[in-house]
Amino acid sequence: MTRRTVEPILWLLFSSGGVMAALFVPVLLFLFGLAFPLGWITPPDHDHLQAVASHPLTIIVVFVVFVLCLFHAAHRFRYTLYDGLQIKHLKELVAVLCYGGAIVGSALSAYVLLTVA
């Protein structure tokens, strides 16, 4: 009997999230984390940012990027804990905490994005 598991889906989320994190996160983190707060580049004014953030296409793209990043991070962190700390015996607890965090984060992302719009 072959057992069906969710593991392939989790790996799929991990790898698509890895692509999203590699493509989008460096530039966004550089702009919003360093260049704008430190005044290296004049930050966009509120109206412009609000207009960009409330465009339906932006909402969809940001939501997809955030959710995939969260599942990517959850999956990778899960295995970091297994290998780094050698706590494979706690695997259910670790999995629940990691993916649970990603699910909560996804719900929060949807909520925040809809309140900006």
Add this chain to the structure above:
Amino acid sequence: MSGHPAYTEFHPRWYRRQMSTWWWLGKRAYLVFILRELSSVFVAWFVVFGLLMLRAVGQGDGQYQRFLDWAASPWVVVVNVVALLFVLLHAITWFNLAPKAMVVRLRGQRVPGSLVAASQYAGWVVLSAFVIWLLVGAG
């Protein structure tokens, strides 16, 4: 033969060497592996930071300015510098690994890995330039 060995899901417990928790400090390749894996923490931090930013934007100009001031405070800057380094480590290792994991064929010929990697880097540059233009240029 007497008795039944206890069933284990994994390999039988004949002999297992105890590994130190710090096994990954011994060799450069192991250290880079663990650092790359730890980039996950900073990817998650980026999402939290982005959500705080978006919430501030949604609450109006005053909150947005306050967010920028908070983001300029020393500890947040330090976290974001570290996070950026880790995310860059993730991006570079990811792009370099992809051609090994994925075989691209064009007219029956295998596209060389260096070309696959180069096209990813090109896409990365174009996308980053577009994001900067969208946020800063298209005022």
